[in-house]
Amino acid sequence: MVRDSFIKSLIEIVGESHVECSEAGLMAYSFDATPNFQSKPDVVVSPANTEEISQIVKLCEKHQVPIVPRGSGTNLAAGTTPTQGGVVILFNRLDQIIEIDEENLTITVQPGVITKTICDTVEAKGLFYPPDPSSMKISTIGGNINENSGGLRGLKYGVTKDYILALEVVLPNGEVIRTGGKLAKDVAGYDLTKLLVGSEGTLGIVTEATLKLIPKPETKQTLLAIYESIDQASQTVSSIIANKMTPATLEFMDQPTIHAVEEYSHLGLPTQAEAVLLIEQDGPHSVVSEDIEQIALLCRKEGAIDVKIANTEEEANRLREGRRAALSAIARLSPTTILEDATVPRSEIAPMVRQINRIAEKYNVRIATFGHAGDGNLHPTCMTDARNQEEMERVEKAFEEIFAYAIEFGGTITGEHGVGEMKSPYLAWKVGDAGLEIMKNIKAAFDPHNIMNPRKMFAKETRKRIAL
Amino acid sequence: MVRDSFIKSLIEIVGESHVECSEAGLMAYSFDATPNFQSKPDVVVSPANTEEISQIVKLCEKHQVPIVPRGSGTNLAAGTTPTQGGVVILFNRLDQIIEIDEENLTITVQPGVITKTICDTVEAKGLFYPPDPSSMKISTIGGNINENSGGLRGLKYGVTKDYILALEVVLPNGEVIRTGGKLAKDVAGYDLTKLLVGSEGTLGIVTEATLKLIPKPETKQTLLAIYESIDQASQTVSSIIANKMTPATLEFMDQPTIHAVEEYSHLGLPTQAEAVLLIEQDGPHSVVSEDIEQIALLCRKEGAIDVKIANTEEEANRLREGRRAALSAIARLSPTTILEDATVPRSEIAPMVRQINRIAEKYNVRIATFGHAGDGNLHPTCMTDARNQEEMERVEKAFEEIFAYAIEFGGTITGEHGVGEMKSPYLAWKVGDAGLEIMKNIKAAFDPHNIMNPRKMFAKETRKRIAL
Incomplete structure (x- = not known):
């Protein structure tokens, strides 16, 4: 807990109306988009400029109070939860576009x-x-x-x-x-x-x-390809790359995702589909139409049972809708949704998805996988219930095994969500003990008193989702 | 000086034939491509693999002996000179392509x-x-x-x-x-x-x-535009960008460079030319020919007195020859050539070149400028004589003023050559005292005994070219 004199100093810096200490206010900033990580800050401040932020930081350094900078709190790895209490800094008053050059x-x-x-x-x-x-x-x-x-x-x-x-x-x-x-x-x-x-x-x-x-690219075209086998979808990704094309979008959904999406959106996706690829190309008109034509051919050649090319922006939006709706469609099926982002080299997508499905079965948990096939960034997403401690333990073990396989395939524990507090116990798996050591040294080089978002990235203990 | 026992340990690691201690051998690795920075190493080793390198580093750490890793020694900022003596590590035995995926x-x-x-x-x-x-x-x-x-x-x-x-x-x-x-x-x-x-x-x-x-881009096309004014050339660069094109090459030569090139290569460049742009576009055939056509129009519109488009690879090579020959053409005009790389935002190229010319006049030194106009990376190149101490002092002052202007224009002291030892006295100008401090902390976080290429990047004193 911070002292009243500390709050008073904060008020002197940013003004009373920009310091939030009410129970309701603190509660609102006690969590981010990560299930099961909640921890109240001592105070929430909304500075107006760099100078005020500098003063807040100096105050926090003097009193060794933790600081958690927070945008919109969409973090999925408990990166913006105030685990150690302290000051949450908001940026709602620093919301200006300063210059377009x-x-x-x-x-x-x-x-x-x-x-x-x-x-x-x-x-x-x-x-x-x-x-x-x-x-x-x-x-x-x-x-x-x-x-x-x-x-x-x-x-x-x-x-x-x-x-x-x-x-x-x-x-x-x-x-x-x-x-x-x-x-x-x-x-x-x-x-x-x-x-x-x-x-x-x-x-x-x-x-x-x-x-x-x-x-800005001149134009964009959209294509959806439906497969009865993950391997055919994965082989299509390889063929596109082998043919020297780099699509702007190359998204993937597996069977459980397709089922969830179809139940939710009724887009007419066939239930026997084991994989869907959403592919977009952008650039000059001539290049885009040529690429999309060639990609459609490759999809069919690799065994797609259906290939839809959008002719209008409305049709394109309809094709995109399934992938866009994926998370919402999955989220409505259970009280708790855990969205992960284990990432592998592009060539390892099919074996990785197979491992994910095997692991889900092994631990008897429900996992749907979608994500960015072009860059190997997968989102295995678990439908579970955080109130069910026994199931959460199985979920934790399943993800642990998924991370281990991602690394075995030459991948990483997080492609785009971050380590936060949630994945900090696994960071050493990816970077090794010597890598972790050097990262801790870098942290200390910047922040010797460990006031900046402490307990994130570097695990103090092996606390995980289940150990609340 | 290292001891004989240290050399013996090195020989145990890499074998006698891969340890060089002869006077001639040490001399060969006492300098890189930077004029006026020479300093003999104590020993030169050619390890065969990572394991040997690890052992060498452990040995050096134990005895606090400096290590200078060195490729081909083309460094232009005294980044690979063994300023503090010690061990130069060569990589000629680690020259394999391991895998193409x-x-x-x-x-x-x-x-x-x-x-x-x-x-x-x-x-x-x-x-x-x-x-x-x-x-x-x-x-x-x-x-x-x-x-x-x-x-x-x-x-x-x-x-x-x-x-x-x-x-x-x-x-x-x-x-x-x-x-x-x-x-x-x-x-x-x-x-x-x-x-x-x-x-x-x-x-x-x-x-x-x-x-x-x-x-690999499908094709490439080459164009050369000649101007009587730097501003027109600079305006062309702006127009190309404003028209949403990003050329693969956008190179610039000023009048002194054109003169040197013409004397050397006799390419028929008009002597009244104040600036030359070499522009190349690569990509799909349709895009390239359209872009090059549009760029040629823009060049003429902005006042180019001549625009040459290559129709064959031989013609393209001929157009590239001037820019390619620039450094050699300049280098033959004086005993010492100092190639710098002050860099500014693209929009500041014309004012920066004007400042460089003014500064050259002020200090009575000869500077020709060429470089990468597209990314603001200029190479003001001084023709001088390192044996002339008085002239070198003026050269040093001129470059000091050039760096100061680069920073004033929102640029940097080095775009692609590095800081090395040579530009270390100027690093704080770019990154500030607080920035320099944090960089020193990072260095200490990795290398607490300061054995890895010591005295590079961070100036111990304000030693410059002249203070040998």
Whole structure:
């Protein structure tokens, strides 16, 4: 618990109306989108600018009070839960687009801007910000930066990190630094920009970011292919790549997902389907139509029982609807939905999905898998009930085995959600003891008093979902 | 000086024939491509594998002997000179391509492989490794990784860092870690891969790397535009970007460079030309011919006095010849050539070139500027004589002022060459005192005994070129 004098100091910095201490207010920021991780903060503040954030950080450092920076709280790995109490910092008052630079193709924003607002704003000018996490309608760019968010366009366009050119950051000692610039090339010292992106709020607080933009693709076309076998779908992915094409979207749904989607949306997907691929290509008109035609041929050649090509934007939306509805369709089937993101090299998707299905059966848990086939980023999603302790133990064991297989296949425990508190017990599996050691040293180099989002990324103990 | 017993231990690790202690041998590795920085190592070793490197590092850590990893020594910022003596590690025995994975579009290589060998090998399979530093015919991929090398294709395709997916690294304590994977998405912990790329050998020794490949562009077309004013050339660059095109190459030469090239190569460049742009586009046939046509129109519209489009590969080679010959043409005009790489946002190229010319006049030094106009990465190149102490002092002052202007324009002290020892006195200008402090903390987090390429990046004193 923080003292009253600490709260008083916070009020002096940001003003009384921007400090929240009520029970209801603290409750609202005690959880994020991760089931079963809840922990109340001591206080929630909404600073107005970098200077106020710097003062808050200095105050917290002096009193060794934990700080949890929080965007819209869509985190799926308990990355924004105030596990150790302390101060939750909100960015709702830092929500301005500062500049669009059409000559250097950059946009400079405050961390509280909603991701989709950025996309819409630049597209109106014929420009394009590619990273499109599924949460983009509500997530903030600050959250995306802290988590290095991915999205559907990752295969062709990369992830958030690939588009962050410069940052303003408040360090854990309260000092403000600026990294990078409106520069495609900059090798002056260690790359703090790329180190900070994806550091989950454990190294500093992002207060401003300059993002790289590219010209908006001329057009986009959409295709849906339905398969009776996962291997045929997976073989199609390989064939597309082998034929030197890089689709803008290459999404996958397995049978349990298709069933859930069909029950929910009645799109007419055949029940015998074992896999669906949603494929989109964007770019110049001539290239897109040629690629889509060739991709349709490859789908059929690899054994697709149906290939639908959208001729209008309405048809395209209808084809996308199934994949878009996947999480909602699955979520309505059980009280608790756990969305994971074990990721493997593209070539290992079929064997990985088979392992996931085998593991689900072994532990008698319900798992549907969908995700980004083009980049091997799968979302095995468990339908369960957090109140059922016995089942949750089986869920935990199933995911443990899924993570182990992901690593065995040359993959990782998290492709785009982050480690947070939830996956911290597994981080050493991916990076090794020596890797974990060096990461802890980096953390200490930035934050010797461990005030920035403590207990995230690095497990203090092996607490997992079940050990609440 | 290291002791005989230390040399004996090295011989036990790598074998006598792979330890070099002769005066001539040490002399050969006492310098890199940076004028005026020379310093003899104590010993040069050529290990055969990761295990031997790990043993060498452990030995050096025990005796606190500096280690300088060295590829082909093409470094331009005194990044591979053994400033503090110690052991130079060569990678000539780690020169194997380990695997080409056509399904996941990756190539895995040892650090001693020549960059161009990688490009040629994958192009033969219809694949493409885009980073193309000018030194690619002799530089090693290990050197490129340590320096995060750029190249001519940076605007469209990015730099080395954008293509490094995974590393095997020997840490300064001798432990071996593996970072990343054949993965487009991986957010498990801090991004050690991107931190190590460009860390100039100060954090660890790269012993293996997995590189991302993309499909090889179908075709490429080349255009040369000649201008009587720098502003018109610069305006053309802006117009191309404003018209949503991203050329594969967008190179610039100023008047002194054109003069030097013309004297050397007799390409028929008009002597009144103040600027030349070499522009290339690659991609699908239809896109390339349309883009090149539109770019030619823009060049003329902005005032180009001549626009040449190559119709054959021979013609393209002829158009490229001037830019390719730039450094050689300049280098023959004086005993010492100092090639710099101050970099600015693309929009600031014209004002920056004007400042460079003004500064050259002010200090009465000869500077020709060429470089990558698309990404603002300029190469102001000074023709001087290192034996003339008084002139070198003026050269130093001129570059100091150039760096200061680069930063004033929102740029950086180095776009693709690295900080090394040479630019270490200027690093704080770019990253600030707080930024420098955090970088020093990161260095200490990896290398507490400061054995890995010491005195690089971080200046111990303000030693510069002149203070030998």
